[in-house]
Amino acid sequence: MRIALGEEAVGEVSTRFRFDPQRPYEVLLTFHLGRPDEADWVFSRELLRDGLTTLSGQGDVKLWPAYCPCHGATLHVALESPHGSALLEVAKSKVQDWLDRTYAQVSEAAEASCGPTDAQLAALLAGGFPTD
Numbered sequence: 001m002r003i004a005l006g007e008e009a010v011g012e013v014s015t016r017f018r019f020d021p022q023r024p025y026e027v028l029l030t031f032h033l034g035r036p037d038e039a040d041w042v043f044s045r046e047l048l049r050d051g052l053t054t055l056s057g058q059g060d061v062k063l064w065p066a067y068c069p070c071h072g073a074t075l076h077v078a079l080e081s082p083h084g085s086a087l088l089e090v091a092k093s094k095v096q097d098w099l100d101r102t103y104a105q106v107s108e109a110a111e112a113s114c115g116p117t118d119a120q121l122a123a124l125l126a127g128g129f130p131t132d
Contacts, residue, residue: 002071022114
Protein backbone atom coordinates (compact mmCIF):
# COMPACT_ATOMS: atom_id res chain seq x y z
CA MET A 1 0.00 0.00 0.00
CA ARG A 2 1.03 3.58 -0.49
CA ILE A 3 1.28 5.63 2.69
CA ALA A 4 1.16 9.40 3.04
CA LEU A 5 4.34 10.59 4.71
CA GLY A 6 3.55 14.29 4.51
CA GLU A 7 1.84 16.87 2.33
CA GLU A 8 3.60 15.79 -0.86
CA ALA A 9 5.57 12.69 0.20
CA VAL A 10 4.31 9.16 -0.39
CA GLY A 11 5.99 5.89 0.52
CA GLU A 12 5.27 2.18 0.28
CA VAL A 13 4.47 -0.11 3.16
CA SER A 14 4.28 -3.88 2.89
CA THR A 15 0.77 -5.00 3.83
CA ARG A 16 -1.57 -7.92 3.32
CA PHE A 17 -5.30 -8.38 3.76
CA ARG A 18 -6.10 -11.65 5.53
CA PHE A 19 -9.33 -13.56 5.99
CA ASP A 20 -10.23 -16.57 8.14
CA PRO A 21 -13.43 -18.38 7.05
CA GLN A 22 -13.96 -19.34 10.72
CA ARG A 23 -14.30 -15.61 11.48
CA PRO A 24 -15.90 -14.31 8.28
CA TYR A 25 -17.17 -11.07 9.78
CA GLU A 26 -13.67 -9.70 10.15
CA VAL A 27 -10.66 -8.93 8.01
CA LEU A 28 -7.11 -8.29 9.11
CA LEU A 29 -4.81 -5.75 7.55
CA THR A 30 -1.32 -6.94 8.39
CA PHE A 31 1.68 -4.62 8.26
CA HIS A 32 5.04 -6.25 7.69
CA LEU A 33 7.44 -4.01 9.53
CA GLY A 34 10.72 -5.72 8.71
CA ARG A 35 10.86 -7.21 12.17
CA PRO A 36 9.86 -10.65 13.48
CA ASP A 37 6.53 -9.23 14.64
CA GLU A 38 3.72 -7.92 12.49
CA ALA A 39 1.09 -5.33 13.25
CA ASP A 40 -2.54 -6.28 12.60
CA TRP A 41 -5.57 -4.03 12.31
CA VAL A 42 -8.83 -5.93 12.62
CA PHE A 43 -12.10 -4.52 11.31
CA SER A 44 -15.33 -5.80 9.86
CA ARG A 45 -15.61 -7.19 6.37
CA GLU A 46 -18.79 -5.11 6.04
CA LEU A 47 -16.80 -1.94 6.79
CA LEU A 48 -14.36 -2.83 4.01
CA ARG A 49 -17.19 -3.66 1.61
CA ASP A 50 -18.97 -0.37 2.31
CA GLY A 51 -15.73 1.62 2.09
CA LEU A 52 -15.35 0.62 -1.54
CA THR A 53 -18.41 2.71 -2.41
CA THR A 54 -18.83 5.35 0.31
CA LEU A 55 -17.27 6.76 3.48
CA SER A 56 -17.36 3.95 6.00
CA GLY A 57 -16.29 3.70 9.60
CA GLN A 58 -15.70 5.92 12.54
CA GLY A 59 -13.11 6.04 15.25
CA ASP A 60 -9.99 3.97 14.59
CA VAL A 61 -10.68 2.90 11.00
CA LYS A 62 -12.22 4.92 8.18
CA LEU A 63 -12.37 3.89 4.52
CA TRP A 64 -13.57 5.66 1.40
CA PRO A 65 -13.22 5.43 -2.37
CA ALA A 66 -11.17 8.03 -4.19
CA TYR A 67 -9.65 8.73 -7.55
CA CYS A 68 -5.97 9.41 -8.01
CA PRO A 69 -4.77 10.77 -11.39
CA CYS A 70 -1.65 8.60 -11.11
CA HIS A 71 -3.25 5.38 -9.86
CA GLY A 72 -6.92 5.53 -10.92
CA ALA A 73 -9.69 4.26 -8.63
CA THR A 74 -8.33 3.76 -5.12
CA LEU A 75 -9.43 2.95 -1.62
CA HIS A 76 -8.23 5.23 1.15
CA VAL A 77 -7.71 3.72 4.59
CA ALA A 78 -7.27 6.07 7.56
CA LEU A 79 -6.05 4.48 10.79
CA GLU A 80 -5.92 6.19 14.19
CA SER A 81 -4.36 4.92 17.40
CA PRO A 82 -2.93 6.42 20.57
CA HIS A 83 0.48 5.98 18.93
CA GLY A 84 -0.31 7.93 15.77
CA SER A 85 -2.23 7.88 12.55
CA ALA A 86 -1.74 6.77 8.98
CA LEU A 87 -3.39 7.43 5.65
CA LEU A 88 -2.99 4.61 3.17
CA GLU A 89 -4.07 4.11 -0.43
CA VAL A 90 -4.49 0.94 -2.47
CA ALA A 91 -5.93 0.08 -5.88
CA LYS A 92 -9.68 -0.34 -5.45
CA SER A 93 -9.81 -3.21 -7.98
CA LYS A 94 -7.28 -5.28 -6.01
CA VAL A 95 -9.29 -4.91 -2.80
CA GLN A 96 -12.57 -5.65 -4.59
CA ASP A 97 -11.11 -8.81 -6.16
CA TRP A 98 -9.80 -9.97 -2.79
CA LEU A 99 -13.11 -9.18 -1.07
CA ASP A 100 -15.05 -11.07 -3.77
CA ARG A 101 -12.90 -14.13 -3.05
CA THR A 102 -13.79 -13.93 0.66
CA TYR A 103 -17.51 -13.83 -0.18
CA ALA A 104 -17.02 -16.84 -2.46
CA GLN A 105 -15.69 -18.72 0.60
CA VAL A 106 -18.35 -17.47 3.05
CA SER A 107 -21.35 -15.60 1.71
CA GLU A 108 -22.82 -12.61 3.50
CA ALA A 109 -25.87 -14.74 4.39
CA ALA A 110 -23.71 -17.52 5.83
CA GLU A 111 -21.66 -14.99 7.81
CA ALA A 112 -24.69 -14.21 9.98
CA SER A 113 -24.65 -17.73 11.40
CA CYS A 114 -20.98 -17.49 12.44
CA GLY A 115 -21.31 -15.17 15.40
CA PRO A 116 -23.62 -12.95 17.38
CA THR A 117 -25.85 -10.61 15.40
CA ASP A 118 -25.90 -6.87 15.99
CA ALA A 119 -29.28 -7.31 17.67
CA GLN A 120 -27.89 -9.99 20.00
CA LEU A 121 -24.93 -7.79 20.94
CA ALA A 122 -27.20 -4.79 21.51
CA ALA A 123 -29.45 -6.88 23.77
CA LEU A 124 -26.43 -8.12 25.70
CA LEU A 125 -25.06 -4.61 26.17
CA ALA A 126 -28.49 -3.17 27.05
CA GLY A 127 -28.76 -5.66 29.90
CA GLY A 128 -25.78 -4.06 31.58
CA PHE A 129 -23.12 -5.90 33.48
CA PRO A 130 -23.85 -8.10 36.46
CA THR A 131 -22.86 -6.73 39.82
CA ASP A 132 -21.86 -8.67 42.90
